[in-house]
Amino acid sequence: xxxxxxxxxxxxxxxxxxxxxxxxxxxxxxxxxxxxxxxxxxxxxxxxxxxxxxxxxxxxxxxxxxxxxxxxxxxxxxxxxxxxxxxxxxxxxxxxxxxxxxxxxxxxxxxxxxxxxxxxxxxxxxxxxxxxxxxxxxxxxxxxxxxxxxxxxxxxxxxxxxxxxxxxxxxxxxxxxxxxxxxxxxxxxxxxxxxxxxxxxxxxxxxxxxxxxxxxxxxxxxxxxxxxxxxxxxxxxxxxxxxxxxxxxxxxxxxxxxxxxxxxxxxxxxxxxxxxxxxxxxxxxxxxxxxxxxxxxxxxxxxxxxxxxxxxxxxxxxxxxxxxxxxxxxxxxxxxxxxxxxxxxxxxxxxxxxxxxxxxx
Amino acid sequence: xxxxxxxxxxxxxxxxxxxxxxxxxxxxxxxxxxxxxxxxxxxxxxxxxxxxxxxxxxxxxxxxxxxxxxxxxxxxxxxxxxxxxxxxxxxxxxxxxxxxxxxxxxxxxxxxxxxxxxxxxxxxxxxxxxxxxxxxxxxxxxxxxxxxxxxxxxxxxxxxxxxxxxxxxxxxxxxxxxxxxxxxxxxxxxxxxxxxxxxxxxxxxxxxxxxxxxxxxxxxxxxxxxxxxxxxxxxxxxxxxxxxxxxxxxxxxxx
Numbered sequence: 001x002x003x004x005x006x007x008x009x010x011x012x013x014x015x016x017x018x019x020x021x022x023x024x025x026x027x028x029x030x031x032x033x034x035x036x037x038x039x040x041x042x043x044x045x046x047x048x049x050x051x052x053x054x055x056x057x058x059x060x061x062x063x064x065x066x067x068x069x070x071x072x073x074x075x076x077x078x079x080x081x082x083x084x085x086x087x088x089x090x091x092x093x094x095x096x097x098x099x100x101x102x103x104x105x106x107x108x109x110x111x112x113x114x115x116x117x118x119x120x121x122x123x124x125x126x127x128x129x130x131x132x133x134x135x136x137x138x139x140x141x142x143x144x145x146x147x148x149x150x151x152x153x154x155x156x157x158x159x160x161x162x163x164x165x166x167x168x169x170x171x172x173x174x175x176x177x178x179x180x181x182x183x184x185x186x187x188x189x190x191x192x193x194x195x196x197x198x199x200x201x202x203x204x205x206x207x208x209x210x211x212x213x214x215x216x217x218x219x220x221x222x223x224x225x226x227x228x229x230x231x232x233x234x235x236x237x238x239x240x241x242x243x244x245x246x247x248x249x250x251x252x253x254x255x256x257x258x259x260x261x262x263x264x265x266x267x268x269x270x271x272x273x274x275x276x277x278x279x280x281x282x283x284x285x286x287x288x289x290x291x292x293x294x295x296x297x298x299x300x301x302x303x304x305x306x307x308x309x310x311x312x313x314x315x316x317x318x319x320x321x322x323x324x325x326x327x328x329x330x331x332x333x334x335x336x337x338x339x340x341x342x343x344x345x346x347x348x349x350x351x352x353x354x355x356x357x358x359x360x361x
Numbered sequence: 362x363x364x365x366x367x368x369x370x371x372x373x374x375x376x377x378x379x380x381x382x383x384x385x386x387x388x389x390x391x392x393x394x395x396x397x398x399x400x401x402x403x404x405x406x407x408x409x410x411x412x413x414x415x416x417x418x419x420x421x422x423x424x425x426x427x428x429x430x431x432x433x434x435x436x437x438x439x440x441x442x443x444x445x446x447x448x449x450x451x452x453x454x455x456x457x458x459x460x461x462x463x464x465x466x467x468x469x470x471x472x473x474x475x476x477x478x479x480x481x482x483x484x485x486x487x488x489x490x491x492x493x494x495x496x497x498x499x500x501x502x503x504x505x506x507x508x509x510x511x512x513x514x515x516x517x518x519x520x521x522x523x524x525x526x527x528x529x530x531x532x533x534x535x536x537x538x539x540x541x542x543x544x545x546x547x548x549x550x551x552x553x554x555x556x557x558x559x560x561x562x563x564x565x566x567x568x569x570x571x572x573x574x575x576x577x578x579x580x581x582x583x584x585x586x587x588x589x590x591x592x593x594x595x596x597x598x599x600x601x602x603x604x605x606x607x608x609x610x611x612x613x614x615x616x
Contacts, residue, residue, distance in 0.1 A: 013467035017456060024455040024491075197451035205415050205447070206468040206511070207440040361417065 010208060014216035021190065022224065028186075032224070036178050036232050040171060043297075044240050047166035055134035057091045058108035059083065060099045062115055075118025082145020083112070089137050109134040163243045163328045171236040172323035173296040178228055179255065180290060180316050183262025184283050186224070187217050188270040192279040195270075201361040210360065218263055225259045246326030250333040254326060254340075258319040261343050264350025265315070271357040290316035318342035368393045368515050368546035369414060372424035376409050376570075383409040384420075385570035396537065396547040398561035400554070406570040407550040408448060411519050414548065415445050428514060441470055444513030446504045448520050454493030458484050458503055461492060462510050469511035482506045482536065483613065498529030498613065505536060516540060518549040522556060527606050528613050534560060555600065 006012055022028055061076065072080070083091055094102055094111070102108045103123065109131045110124040120142055124131040194200045203213065229252075236242035244251070269286060273279035293300055293307075294316035303311060311317050318339040325331035325339075333340065369391040376384040384406045391397040399407045412418045413425070416432045416439060425431065430439050452461055462475045479488050482502040487495060495503065501521065508516060518537070522530045537560055541547055551557055557564050558578045566574040566581075574581055 008463070008467055010464075010467040013464045017453070017460070017464055020460065021453060021455045194453075198447060198449045199451065199453065201417060202445070202447055202450040202452075202507075203468075205417055205440065205443070205445040206465065207437055207470070208468040 011212045011216060011219075014208075014213055015219045018190070018216055018220035019223070022186070022220065032178070032182050032186075032228060033231055036174050036228075037235050040167070040174055040232070040236060040240075043170050044167040047170075053130075054088060054090050055109045055130050055137060056107065057083075057089050057134055057138055058094045058099045058102050058111045059091050060094050060096060060111055060113045073116045076114055076116050078145060079114050079118055079120065079142060082141050083138065085145070086137070086141035089134065089141065110138060112138055163245070165240075167236070167240045168242050168328055169299075169324070170297060171232065171240070171242045172327050173320050175229065175232050175255075176258070176294070176316055176320040176323055177291065177296045178232060179225070179258045179319060180262045180287060182224065182228060183221065183259055184266040184269065184287060186221060187263050187266035188273075188279050188283055189276065190217065191267070191270040192273045192276055195273075195359075195361070196275050198361075204360050214267070217267075218260065221259060221263050222256070225255060229255050242327070244327055245330030247330075247332070251323075251326050253333060254319070254322045254336075254343075257340070257343050257347065258315075258322075261315055261319075261347040261350065264347050264354060267354035268350045268357070271354045272359055290314050293317070295320045312338075313342060315343060315346040366393070366429055367391060367426075368395075368428060369548065370424070370426045371410075371414070373422050374410065374413065374420060374425065375422040376406075376413060376418065376420050382570050384413070387567070387571045389565065389572065391546060391548055392563075393546055394541070394544045395562040396541045396549070396560050398557040398564035399548065399550045399567055400552075400557055400564055401550075401567035405567045407567055408519055410567070411517055411548065411550060412447075415443065415517055416440065441511065442514045444508035444511060444516040446508045446516075446518050446521055448523075450504060452492050452500070452503065452507070454491060457489050457491055458495070459488045461503065462506055465507045466510045472511040473509065475510065478506045478510050481509065481539075483532065498525050498532075501525060501529065502533070502536075505533065509540070514545050516545065516547045516549075518547065520550055520552065522551065522553065527602050528609070528611060530556070531606065531611065532613055555602070 007016075059080070061080070083089070092108070094108075099108075099111045100123075103111050103125075109128065110122055113121040113123065122135055122138070124135055126132055126135075191200070194203075233242075233244065237244060265286065266283075269282050270279055273282060290296075293303060293311045294314050295301075296316070300311050300317055300320075301308075322333075322336050322339040322343070325336055326333070367390045369389065371387060371389040374384050374387040374389070375382070387406065387410060389410070399410065401407050409418065413420045414427060416436060427439060428442060432439060456464070458479060459475060462478060466472050466475050479485055482505060484499060484502055484506065487499060492500065492503065505518070505521065508518070516537075521537075522533050525533070534556070537547060537549070541560075547560075549560070561578060563575070563577050564581065565572045574584075576584070
């Protein structure tokens with residue numbers, strides 16, 4: 001046998017073919033690289049952090065027609081001034097009946113009744129959070145306006161904590177979802193497509209090594225994995241300042257094991273299917289529950305306690321939990337034993353079952 | 362290069378799918394260096410027979426030797442020495458002609474240069490074109506090229522010219538004759554009797570899973586010659602296809 005260059009060997013050729021087939025499909029590139037970023041941008045904008053809305057307060061005064069301060073009795077004018085000067089609330093004027101309706105329909109959080117002598121009465125539902133806040137704010141405005149001074153001097157330090165925003169929650173989820181999608185789709189679809197076109201059978205008539213054929217999928221998967229992870233995390237970190245608090249090497253290890261685990265699932269799903277339609281149905285059947293239950297867009301803890309053990313066994317739940325723990329809390333991989341065990345468990349079960357069931361024609 | 366003894370020897374070949382006996386006691390011996398044709402109507406068992414010989418299907422019987430080897434014992438070695446074209450393979454449309462052949466070449470320990478094979482099947486101009494852009498005839502030539510790139514001793518062709526225009530057909534005939542002229546062996550199936558007559562040293566007619574006639578095309582024609590009245594005398598022995606080729610030329614129409 002003559003010595004051949006590495007690139008002429010079948011493993012290199014098979015892996016190259018995977019690359020070529022993938023990069024020559026613009027739609028695959030879009031779904032793998034562009035779509036997750038569009039999703040992140042959309043969700044980031046929709047759920048961006050902002051200050052809570054200012055409470056809306058209705059003002060009810062006797063003779064509301066009077067608008068110029070000089071015509072109003074002094075005690076009432078003092079109250080109205082102190083309310084108007086407070087920028088933390090929004091006020092509007094009502095008479096008795098329209099004010100009551102505004103309160104009832106939620107257009108205002110609280111009604112303030114003022115009389116000529118400067119007496120004050122609040123009307124509100126204390127079980128509504130915004131009404132309660134409005135009560136505190138309007139009372140502070142009126143009391144301070146009347147000359148109250150705070151006996152204790154406090155200093156405030158305002159912080160916006162990165163890692164607690166929705167975008168920080170959703171970027172690791174999108175990464176997990178992407179790892180799942182490209183692992184299951186990328187491998188499952190390509191194999192079943194080859195099988196349905198009798199290409200797999202044609203390869204079986206050559207001396208091609210079966211293990212190299214399967215290995216070429218994993219190798220190309222890993223190369224694209226690096227690109228996918230860097231695109232999404234780079235985008236999240238640069239544009240939204242999503243924190244990366246954990247060790248990079250451990251993050252890479254989590255991504256690698258997750259990608260292999262989903263690849264094993266893809267292989268298992270594709271092991272028997274004969275048509276692309278058939279395998280698409282199977283893939284959706286496997287992925288749909290994880291999209292919903294595994295905490296991609298919202299925390300999986302929202303589901304009832306009775307289904308939690310099942311949710312915890314889904315591979316994507318563990319992947320998302322591990323990614324979030326690493327990125328947002330800087331948790332060490334050694335403290336993520338359960339999650340890593342689930343990921344590796346699926347990896348082993350998936351591969352063993354796939355190799356046992358795999359049909360080469 | 363050429364192994365002494367028959368290139369392929371099968372005795373009492375059997376294959377059933379459930380209740381259906383696709384191949385039912387078929388005996389076949391293909392000599393080294395000959396071009397052997399399996400003829401027969403659809404469903405006669407030709408493809409099943411050829412796929413068993415290619416090692417793609419399990420068989421229910423025992424005796425099967427190819428190049429003096431058996432699938433059970435020498436599978437890897439056999440796959441290195443056989444060239445195969447299947448009826449229904451669709452090669453990856455995203456790859457180019459050269460990339461496809463480089464992939465197939467990489468599977469074999471020894472074989473031919475990709476460039477040489479491309480020239481042999483006259484795809485030079487399409488070497489960089491995606492498979493998806495090729496015409497039917499070009500795709501078929503590429504399929505044959507994939508079978509030749511491992512430099513096989515024995516070539517299996519399953520209906521290689523079905524659906525091709527006369528020009529492409531004749532070009533493939535030339536390829537097959539060239540391969541045979543190097544002393545190597547071909548087993549092909551076909552529905553075209555003129556093709557079998559032109560290419561094959563011997564043919565076997567298969568029906569209901571076994572061979573009902575065997576011999577050189579001339580022997581077979583002579584064997585029934587007495588029972589069929591001779592055709593009315595004609596001025597020449599040319600066929601309508603010869604007229605077609607004479608009028609439209611021999612150059613391939615691939616665009």
